[in-house]
Amino acid sequence: MSxxxxxxxxxxxxxxxxVENVNYEGPxxxxxxEGPREELISIDHVDLSYxxxxxxxxxxxxxxxNIFPGEFVCVLGPSGCGKSxxxxxxxxxxxxxxxxxxxxxxxIKGTDWHRGVxxxxxxxxxxxxxxSNIAFGPKMRGVPKEEYEPLVEEYLKKVGLSEFADxxxxxxxxxxxxxxxxxxxxxNDPEILLMDEPFGALDALTRESxxxxxxxxxxxxxxxxxxITHDVEEALLLGSRIIVLSRHPGRVIEDIPVSFSRxxxxxxxxxxxxxxxxxxxxxxxxxxxxxx
Ligand SMILES: Nc1ncnc2c1ncn2[C@@H]1O[C@H](COP(=O)(O)OP(=O)(O)OP(=O)(O)O)[C@@H](O)[C@H]1O
Ligand SMILES: [Mg+2]
Numbered sequence: 241m242s243x244x245x246x247x248x249x250x251x252x253x254x255x256x257x258x259v260e261n262v263n264y265e266g267p268x269x270x271x272x273x274e275g276p277r278e279e280l281i282s283i284d285h286v287d288l289s290y291x292x293x294x295x296x297x298x299x300x301x302x303x304x305x306n307i308f309p310g311e312f313v314c315v316l317g318p319s320g321c322g323k324s325x326x327x328x329x330x331x332x333x334x335x336x337x338x339x340x341x342x343x344x345x346x347x348i349k350g351t352d353w354h355r356g357v358x359x360x361x362x363x364x365x366x367x368x369x370x371x372s373n374i375a376f377g378p379k380m381r382g383v384p385k386e387e388y389e390p391l392v393e394e395y396l397k398k399v400g401l402s403e404f405a406d407x408x409x410x411x412x413x414x415x416x417x418x419x420x421x422x423x424x425x426x427x428n429d430p431e432i433l434l435m436d437e438p439f440g441a442l443d444a445l446t447r448e449s450x451x452x453x454x455x456x457x458x459x460x461x462x463x464x465x466x467x468i469t470h471d472v473e474e475a476l477l478l479g480s481r482i483i484v485l486s487r488h489p490g491r492v493i494e495d496i497p498v499s500f501s502r503x504x505x506x507x508x509x510x511x512x513x514x515x516x517x518x519x520x521x522x523x524x525x526x527x528x529x530x531x532x
Contacts, residue, residue, distance in 0.1 A: 281341070287301055288329060307464060312479050313479065313480075321488050326490065329341055331357050343432075354431045355430055358421050364424070366410045370404050373424055374420065377425075378427060392427065395423040395426055399420070426461075431464065435465065439474070455477075476500050476521055480498065484528055494528055
């Protein structure tokens, strides 16, 4: 690649962030010969009501869907429709009022490291170093130091933070904090990564860079991701499947597979967002959400 400024403009965006060891083959698609897919998460007739001051508030109504291993599920819906509530149920922070939710066929009864959560404002230990924050989960689980230390280095590298390992969290930018938060969840090797509008508070450029990182980690590790966003374009550029919830109380009104993220990985570019097909999906999803 020559060094003229014009060429620089078109260099693949993966050069903006130091992500190493990316496997561009990606997860193997499921084939029919492998038989029916086993669901990782099954959500069966789930209702959730909160007890409000003036009586119960129904946040979710009759939610029914499965999440399969390796999927990148993006959830869209109007504000207050119950997206975070759904994520909290999957995380095990709250239990459904009706119906059941299972992980690998077992009822989810509380939080544990099988499900990692990344929030918009990551609850990190501000006065600890990046390295200590990433090491926190395995340390708490009693993993021996000689086992978790190389893992910490591996995840530091994966999220492009090796050279910031000894910085304190308060010394980092918002995007860097989100990378720490992602590494801190991934090091526990969770079966599913739950992300609640994780990039909503970031500026556009930083946001694009952590989206890129998340997409690559998904592609490389084949991790199952459940990702809440307000942003239709973000959902289309990241997800392998998009679920739309209706206005309060949330019901599933759309559930579609999408493949733009695969194309972004293969092209090393997000130019697919200028295609007629992308435009069509974006308009239809926006219309659906705005018609609520
Ligand atoms: N702890 C709570 N107690 C009572 N009501 C609640 C509680 N948490 C959420 N709600 C209500 O449940 C509904 C769904 O809230 P939730 O936070 O899941 O929506 P959301 O789709 O994540 O919204 P946003 O897009 O604004 O983040 C809202 O009407 C909200 O007021
Ligand atoms: Mg929310």
